[in-house]
Structures are given as structure tokens and as C-alpha cells.
Amino acid sequence: MSETRGLQPKHQRLALVVLAVVVLIAAALIATWALRSQASYFYVPSEMVEERPAADRAVRLGGMVETGSMVTRPDGVTVDFVVGDGKARVPVRYSGILPDLFVEGSGVVAEGRLQTDGTFVADNLLAKHDENYVPRELEEMTAAQKKLVVEETTGT
Amino acid sequence: MIAELGLAALWLAAALAALQLVAGGLAARQEDSELALLARPAAVVQGALCLFSFAMLVWLFARTDLSVKLVAMNSHSMKPMVFKLAGSWGNHEGSMLLWVTVMSAAGALIGFLERRLPERTMQATLAAQGFVALGFYAFLLFSSNPFERLPVPALEGNGLNPLLQDIGLAFHPPTLYLGYVGLSVAFSFVVGALLTRSVTPDFARAMRPWVLGAWIFLTIGITAGSYWAYYELGWGGWWFWDPVENASLMPWLAATALLHSASVLAARDALRTWTVMLGVVAFSMSMIGTFLVRSGILTSVHAFAVDPERGAFILALLMIYIGGALAVFGFRAGTVAEGERFALVSREGALVINNVMLSAILGVVLLGTLYPLLTEAVGVRVSVGPPYFDPAGAIFTLPMLLVMAAGPLLRWRRDRLERVKAPLIAAGLVALAVLVGVLAFAGPGVLPLLGLALGAGLAVASLLPLRGRKLTRLPLATWGMVVAHFGIAVALIGMASDSAFSEERLAALKIGDSAEIGSWRVTLAAVSPVAGPNWNAIEGVMLASYSGGIPVRLAPQARSFWTPPQETTESALETRWNGQLYAVLGKAADGERWQVRLWWKPFVTLIWFGGLLIAFGGVLALLGRLAQDLRRRTIARKGAARRAELSA
Numbered sequence: 001m002s003e004t005r006g007l008q009p010k011h012q013r014l015a016l017v018v019l020a021v022v023v024l025i026a027a028a029l030i031a032t033w034a035l036r037s038q039a040s041y042f043y044v045p046s047e048m049v050e051e052r053p054a055a056d057r058a059v060r061l062g063g064m065v066e067t068g069s070m071v072t073r074p075d076g077v078t079v080d081f082v083v084g085d086g087k088a089r090v091p092v093r094y095s096g097i098l099p100d101l102f103v104e105g106s107g108v109v110a111e112g113r114l115q116t117d118g119t120f121v122a123d124n125l126l127a128k129h130d131e132n133y134v135p136r137e138l139e140e141m142t143a144a145q146k147k148l149v150v151e152e153t154t155g156t
Numbered sequence: 157m158i159a160e161l162g163l164a165a166l167w168l169a170a171a172l173a174a175l176q177l178v179a180g181g182l183a184a185r186q187e188d189s190e191l192a193l194l195a196r197p198a199a200v201v202q203g204a205l206c207l208f209s210f211a212m213l214v215w216l217f218a219r220t221d222l223s224v225k226l227v228a229m230n231s232h233s234m235k236p237m238v239f240k241l242a243g244s245w246g247n248h249e250g251s252m253l254l255w256v257t258v259m260s261a262a263g264a265l266i267g268f269l270e271r272r273l274p275e276r277t278m279q280a281t282l283a284a285q286g287f288v289a290l291g292f293y294a295f296l297l298f299s300s301n302p303f304e305r306l307p308v309p310a311l312e313g314n315g316l317n318p319l320l321q322d323i324g325l326a327f328h329p330p331t332l333y334l335g336y337v338g339l340s341v342a343f344s345f346v347v348g349a350l351l352t353r354s355v356t357p358d359f360a361r362a363m364r365p366w367v368l369g370a371w372i373f374l375t376i377g378i379t380a381g382s383y384w385a386y387y388e389l390g391w392g393g394w395w396f397w398d399p400v401e402n403a404s405l406m407p408w409l410a411a412t413a414l415l416h417s418a419s420v421l422a423a424r425d426a427l428r429t430w431t432v433m434l435g436v437v438a439f440s441m442s443m444i445g446t447f448l449v450r451s452g453i454l455t456s457v458h459a460f461a462v463d464p465e466r467g468a469f470i471l472a473l474l475m476i477y478i479g480g481a482l483a484v485f486g487f488r489a490g491t492v493a494e495g496e497r498f499a500l501v502s503r504e505g506a507l508v509i510n511n512v513m514l515s516a517i518l519g520v521v522l523l524g525t526l527y528p529l530l531t532e533a534v535g536v537r538v539s540v541g542p543p544y545f546d547p548a549g550a551i552f553t554l555p556m557l558l559v560m561a562a563g564p565l566l567r568w569r570r571d572r573l574e575r576v577k578a579p580l581i582a583a584g585l586v587a588l589a590v591l592v593g594v595l596a597f598a599g600p601g602v603l604p605l606l607g608l609a610l611g612a613g614l615a616v617a618s619l620l621p622l623r624g625r626k627l628t629r630l631p632l633a634t635w636g637m638v639v640a641h642f643g644i645a646v647a648l649i650g651m652a653s654d655s656a657f658s659e660e661r662l663a664a665l666k667i668g669d670s671a672e673i674g675s676w677r678v679t680l681a682a683v684s685p686v687a688g689p690n691w692n693a694i695e696g697v698m699l700a701s702y703s704g705g706i707p708v709r710l711a712p713q714a715r716s717f718w719t720p721p722q723e724t725t726e727s728a729l730e731t732r733w734n735g736q737l738y739a740v741l742g743k744a745a746d747g748e749r750w751q752v753r754l755w756w757k758p759f760v761t762l763i764w765f766g767g768l769l770i771a772f773g774g775v776l777a778l779l780g781r782l783a784q785d786l787r788r789r790t791i792a793r794k795g796a797a798r799r800a801e802l803s804a
Binding site (some may be wrong): 015024026027028030032034035041042055060077096111 | 226388391500505507509512513515516517519520523524527538539540541542543547548550568661662664721725740742743746749751753
């Protein structure tokens with residue numbers, strides 16, 4: 001290969017390297033920027049009451065389903081209940097089939113949007129695969145459940 | 157006795173892995189030693205022993221030996237046989253044993269068959285493999301012995317998690333593992349080649365089948381896992397950006413990039429350093445995947461058998477392997493000579509852009525998956541979901557799809573864009589037509605719309621490499637590429653169509669009531685109890701008729717298992733050519749009504765059909781490569797015989 005013919009591909013390869021670096025930096029920047037705007041994607045009730053997320057933002061609310069708060073509406077498919085964390089309470093409305101392990105007094109992670117009237121409308125209730133599973137976000141709230149897990153796994 | 161045999165075999169296999177490490181290590185250090193010759197036989201025997209050990213575990217599960225702790229914890233005498241067998245890997249210890257079994261079997265295969273590389277490189281590769289395997293043996297033997305006995309045999313087993321009692325899921329983890337392990341083999345090749353300074357096209361050719369195999373299994377595993385989540389969880393969704401899903405997607409992305417760069421190295425002797433680095437990255441991703449899934453460190457709805465303490469062990473392994481490989485890479489990358497040159501506008505150039513985009517997507521997914529861990533270190537709880545992954549991933553997916561359409565049409569080394577302009581314009585016009593067609597129809601979101609248009613354009617573009625070629629004489633590998641790229645287009649159309657046109661209906665129905673969705677009219681005919689081998693269920697019988705046609709019967713169930721006591725949702729699916737009707741039976745709403753959830757999902761099945769096409773493309777490419785190797789080897793042998801004849 002002669003020098004003059006060889007030079008251009010070399011330049012073009014430099015262009016490729018520059019392109020690669022630019023794209024990867026862009027990826028990092030976009031990712032961190034998008035993540036920062038996500039930073040408060042997960043809320044516990046007291047956080048949600050303190051600083052309300054914008055009404056159109058999809059967020060997750062995690063807490064305990066208060067005992068005795070579950071009411072099924074006349075349409076048969078909409079359920080109202082209250083999620084609390086001991087400090088604050090958020091009323092939640094969910095239309096759909098409740099996950100198998102959804103019961104009063106246990107933890108739940110609800111995906112949805114906070115309405116202007118203060119009700120959290122959930123599109124999804126995160127179910128768990130087995131009764132030992134505790135959403136990590138709820139770990140500290142469910143000391144009793146964690147004890148149960150330890151008991152079950154060690155067989156005591 | 158069986159358990160003890162299995163354990164003894166496992167110890168012996170571990171010892172052989174150590175021997176393999178020492179023997180191969182000597183070879184890598186250029187020391188002419190008799191011991192180096194032992195690397196190959198050690199790999200073969202190690203594979204056989206490990207396979208034997210795994211067979212013993214399966215046997216224990218088959219006869220439900222309740223004196224073994226693992227069996228007692230995870231099985232039950234009343235379980236159907238197929239789930240007893242699958243139960244042997246449906247838990248932490250068993251799955252780790254399967255991991256190391258597959259890896260040592262691969263090592264045996266390499267030791268037995270691979271003759272393409274210089275002997276020294278081969279021995280160094282086996283040393284690297286012995287090293288990786290040794291970590292997993294240590295893990296099994298010291299912290300998760302699958303053959304541990306109970307002091308007193310249990311009377312009955314605990315059973316297997318009911319959600320795992322599904323034929324699809326029983327075979328899902330092993331499929332993914334085959335993928336992970338395939339990447340660990342590729343990693344060993346990389347380390348071997350780096351240690352002996354032989355990053356050559358031959359190295360790429362020797363590594364490629366393993367990357368292809370891993371990639372095929374990962375593709376099938378992801379596709380099957382997605383379909384399983386779709387029908388078993390009863391949420392009607394096929395991808396949740398869950399950490400466990402990401403754990404399989406990340407190695408797939410890395411393997412896809414590696415596959416393409418290895419092809420460049422094999423065909424054109426370019427991208428040497430890049431390929432080597434991707435080999436390290438791909439294996440890191442499969443280790444990170446294993447770590448995320450097994451440690452339970454992240455919130456996941458899919459995580460089973462998690463244990464933070466074991467997570468720490470895997471994390472330590474991860475750091476040793478990756479740190480070690482990066483160190484070798486750092487020291488030796490400089491010695492990897494520059495490969496062949498190429499221009500920006502060329503097949504290589506397109507593949508580099510594809511690689512960069514895949515890496516960017518990988519980075520985006522990795523960052524999003526690990527971000528909750530990072531913020532937790534400073535005390536902030538976060539969960540990252542679709543609002544992040546969808547747009548951030550799409551930014552890089554869309555340009556990658558464009559390059560994917562053009563790349564295969566370009567020539568190696570250098571080309572002109574004008575040459576491929578006409579066919580690409582044709583593909584673009586198809587995309588535009590779809591865009592206009594859909595806009596006239598309804599107004600779905602921006603991303604699904606773009607997805608549909610790009611999918612259509614890509615479907616056309618992916619077939620363009622066939623233009624003007626004699627189809628019967630086209631190499632299988634080329635067919636593989638065409639089929640896999642077409643599969644991506646098909647899957648994309650399925651995804652976009654599902655998110656754009658899916659309809660949902662939720663109702664509380666009395667027996668005899670009907671609900672309408674799309675062109676369907678669904679009547680709840682009956683609700684009755686049914687019994688299975690280890691569960692009871694409430695079954696709803698629904699009659700669904702499409703635009704007034706003959707009704708089909710759907711029978712979703714709400715199951716209750718006895719051991720462990722747990723409830724699962726069995727959705728019912730009716731598949732038509734143009735979509736799928738999805739029905740779930742919920743709880744009794746009040747005295748006489750039942751909750752029913754229905755979805756009409758146009759063309760949703762294309763998602764998984766596309767996934768299978770992608771995997772099938774991989775199979776074609778693999779077969780093509782293997783046939784090519786065989787031919788090359790036969791020619792070489794004939795040549796040698798002829799030379800011997802002439803000299804005689």
C-alpha cells in the first residue's frame with residue numbers, strides 16, 4: 001500500500017475512534033442526566049406527603065397496606081386501600097386483579113401517579129414470586145417479615 | 157452412597173482443575189515442561205467427573221432422597237417426575253453445580269477437539285478455564301455443597317416454588333447458563349491468546365463458535381423468559397426492565413458486539429484489541445448477571461434462591477476474574493499489534509458503529525441497573541424503571557438499527573455510500589409508508605410509531621443482501637445473518653404493535669355475562685373448582701368469539717398449591733394470526749361476580765417469534781462455520797497427504 005492511499009483510511013479510522021468516544025461519553029451523560037431526574041422515582045408515604053411528585057409523573061409508592069383499609073367499589077374491580085409507613089398515609093386506588101400475595105398488613109409497591117386530590121392511582125401492584133420475597137425498599141419496615149424469612153430458611 | 161460419590165467426584169474434578177491451571181500456566185510462561193502436556197487430558201477427565209457428579213445429583217432428586225438437605229428443601233415426593241428432575245437445578249446449589257458442569261464439559265470438548273490454535277495458546281486457554289472453574293468449585297465445596305446430608309432424614313420435602321413448576325421455566329435457567337458459560341469459554345480464549353501473544357484471525361475463528369453458541373442460548377433464554385413472565389405472572393407484559401431481566405440482557409448485548417467484532421477479526425484481521433476487550437466485558441457481564449440474580453442485592457420480582465452472603469462470594473470471584481483479566485489486558489494490550497486498516501465507510505466501519513452503539517446501550521442498562529446500589533451507599537432509596545430505560549435505550553437503538561440496515565450491503569475495507577443508496581432508499585420508503593399508514597389509523601405514542609416504521613424498513617433492508625445473489629450458493633453464515641437481522645425486525649414490529657394497539661378490559665362478570673374487547677366478545681360460562689397433582693384451582697370457563705365467529709373456549713385458573721402454600725395465576729391464551737387474546741381470572745368480587753381481566757394484543761406473538769428467528773439465524777451461522785472448518789481441515793489433511801506422497 002502506498003503512503004498516499006494509506007493515509008486516508010488512517011484518518012478515517014481516527015474519525016471512528018473519535019466517534020466511539022463521543023458516543024460513549026454521550027451515553028454516560030444521557031444516562032446520568034436521566035437517572036438524576038429519576039432520583040425520586042421511589043417514594044414511601046411520608047416522602048410522598050412531604051414533597052409531592054408532579055401529577056403526570058409515573059412513580060412507585062412503597063409501604064404497608066393498612067389493616068382494615070381495603071374497600072372494593074361497586075364495579076367489583078376497583079379497590080381502595082391506604083398505604084402507610086407509620087408516619088404518613090396515602091390513599092391508593094387500583095383497578096385490576098390483586099396479586100396473589102396482596103393482603104392487608106403486608107408490604108406493597110404500587111406503580112402509578114399521584115392525583116391532584118392526593119389519591120395515588122396505581123396501574124400496577126408489584127407482586128412477588130414467593131412468600132419469602134420482600135421488596136428491598138421495604139426491608140427496614142418489615143422486621144417481622146425478615147424474622148420470618150430467617151426462621152423459614154434456617155428451619156428453626 | 158450416591159451423594160458421597162457425587163461429592164467425591166466433585167472434589168476430584170476440582171483437583172484436576174487445579175492441575176489444569178498449573179499445567180497450562182507453565183505452557184503460558186513458555187516453560188517447556190512435560191507437565192504442560194497434561195492440560196488437555198486434565199480438562200477431558202475433569203469434564204467427565206463433573207458430569208458424573210451432576211448426574212448423581214439428578215439421580216438423588218429423581219428418587220427424592222430426603223436424607224440429602226438440598227432435596228428435602230426443594231423437592232417433594234408427590235411432585236411430577238419432570239419437575240423432580242428440573243428441581244435439581246431449580247435452586248442455588250444445583251444451579252451452581254450445573255454452571256460448573258457445563259463449563260467443565262465445554263473444557264473437555266476444547267481439550268478433545270480444538271486443534272486450530274498453537275498448542276501453547278491452547279494450553280494457556282485451558283489454564284484460564286481451570287482458574288475460572290476453580291473459583292466455582294471452591295464456591296460449591298466450601299459454601300454451597302449440594303450433597304450435604306441432613307442429620308436426620310426429613311419425612312417429606314418442602315416442595316418446589318410453584319411458579320417454577322412450569323415446563324418452560326424448568327428449562328429456562330439452564331438455557332441462560334449455557335449462554336453464560338459459553339461466554340466464560342470465550343473469556344478463557346481471550347486470556348489464553350493474550351498470555352501467549354497470539355491474537356490472530358485463527359484465535360477469532362476458534363473462539364467464534366463458543367460466542368455464537370453462548371449467544372444462541374442467551375437469545376433463546378431471554379425469549380423464553382420473556383414469554384414465561386408474560387403468561388405466568390398474569391400481568392400481560394413481556395419486559396419489565398427488572399434487574400434479573402437486565403442481568404440476561406447485558407451479556408447478550410456484549411455477546412452480540414463480540415460476535416460482530418470477532419467476525420471482523422476472523423475475516424479481515426482488524427479490531428484485535430477491541431475484540432479482546434469485548435471478550436473480557438462479555439464475561440464480566442455474565443458474572444455480574446449471576447451476581448445480581450443470586451445475591452438478591454437488588455429488588456427483583458424474579459429473583460429466586462437469593463442469599464446475600466453467597467452474593468459476597470460471587471462478588472469476590474467477579475473481582476478476581478475481572479480484575480485479573482483487566483490486568484492481563486493492561487499489560488499485554490500494547491503487544492497486540494495493529495491489525496489491518498479500513499475506511500469509515502466499509503463493512504468494518506459499520507460493524508464498529510454497531511459495536512459502539514451496542515456498548516452505549518450496554519452502558520445505559522448497566523448504569524440503570526446498578527444505580528440503586530450506588531445511591532443506597534449514600535442512603536437514598538431509588539428504583540429505576542421504564543421511564544429511564546425506554547428513552548435512554550432508544551436513543552442508541554434507533555441509530556444502531558439504521559446502521560444495521562446499511563452495514564451488510566457495504567464491502568469490506570472501503571466502499572462508497574452512493575453504491576448502497578438505492579436499496580436503502582427503498583427500505584426507507586417502506587418505513588415511511590408504514591409511518592403514514594399508522595398515522596392515518598390512530599395516534600399511538602412516538603416510540604411505538606418509530607418502532608413500527610423502523611421495523612418495516614429493517615425487514616426489507618435485512619433481505620437486501622440476498623439481492624442479485626444465487627440463493628442456493630449463498631454461504632450458510634450469510635443466511636444466518638439475514639435471518640437474524642430479519643428476526644430483529646420482526647421482534648421490533650411485535651413490540652411496537654403491542655405497545656401501540658393493545659387493548660385492555662377489566663370487568664366483574666356474573667356467570668352468563670359478556671365483555672367486549674377489540675373484535676372479541678367474551679362470555680363467562682362457568683366457574684368451577686378443579687384439582688391437579690399438587691394443587692387445587694378455581695377455573696373459569698370463557699367462550700370467546702371473534703367478530704361473531706364460532707366461540708373458542710378459554711380456561712384461566714387461579715391455582716393454590718399445597719407445599720409450599722402459595723397461589724398462582726394461570727392465564728389463558730387464544731392465539732390468532734393477527735394477535736393474542738389474554739384472559740385472567742381474578743377473585744370473587746362479591747357474592748356472584750368474578751373479576752376478569754382481558755387483553756387483546758395485536759401481533760404480540762411476533763416478539764417471541766422474532767426472538768426465535770434471531771436464535772435460528774445464529775444456529776445457521778454456527779452450522780455454516782462448523783461446516784467451513786471441517787472443509788478447511790479436510791483440504792489441509794489432503795494437502796498434507798499429497799505432499800507426503802510427492803516427497804516419497
